[in-house]
Amino acid sequence: MTPNIHYENREIEGERLELSKGGIYWLGPNVTLRRCTLVLGVASRWLNLVSGQLIDCTIQAKGELKNLRWTTMGLKGCRFTGRFTGNDFGFREEHFDKWRLGGLEDCDFSGARLDACRFYGCDMRTVRLPRWPCFTLLEPRRRAAELRCVEWPGRFGRVVIEDLVEQEEIMVALAYHAPAIAEQLDTTAEELRAALEGLAGVIM
Structure with missing residues (x-):
């Protein structure tokens, strides 16, 4: 059975988190990562972004990360590297999202490859793009x-x-x-x- 690995109801600072194949990962609810390196080695179907904040983190996609919705997470001062296809960033207030924390501010995508990626409800003047x-x-x-x-x-x-x-x-x-x-x-x-x-x- 594939294990469920939860990061929830806590704050993690200065750690390297490797999300590798073989698990189903849950970020949130109520998780805060500060100055962490988040290495995403799983397909998006194995990664559930529930709610939380990523602050001053480095986010590395080891493979092509497809159709992942980041709009439930508050992203501030983060740097993205790797390939992202069909990902959504920012904040979308929908009927099932109102209790969640989403947003994008001061993030750097200059080292990432973005394809068919959408940005919602954020100030793009604070975002570095590839x-x-x-x-x-x-x-x-x-x-x-x-x-x-x-x-x-x-x-x-x-x-x-x-x-x-x-x-x-x-x-x-x-x-x-x-x-x-x-x-x-x-x-x-x-x-x-x-x-x-x-x-x-x-x-x-």
Whole structure:
């Protein structure tokens, strides 16, 4: 039987926590990690982010971490490295989330690879983002009409840009890894870069 490993109702400071294969991990409820190194060696289905705070921590994804929702955790001053695909960061207040602590402030993703990652309800001016071949669209929901006027290569416009109006208004940024999304949407990273260059609200 796969063991359940719980980090809950306590504060941990200055430790290295390795979440490796063979366990089901629970962060929270009511856990605080300060100045810890969190090494994520498991797939997201084995990692449950219940609620808590990570403060001044280093978070390392050993493999590609897919579709993990960090919006139940308060992240402040943290540094992310590794590959993150389809992850959500920030704060989303939903009917089953109101008692949870979420948020993102003063975090550094410059050493991470982000693809199809969304940021909610946070001040992106406090967040360091990865540069090319990653790129980030700021305030994409609010700027959807403007972005639809751009001539996008391949299926990027039809799949990504046309979908922006369906996104929640509190989504403040959307980050992609150009080679990965280009391969999926019948274009190239170079063609995407040409379309992005000169646009306002793009970090790359």
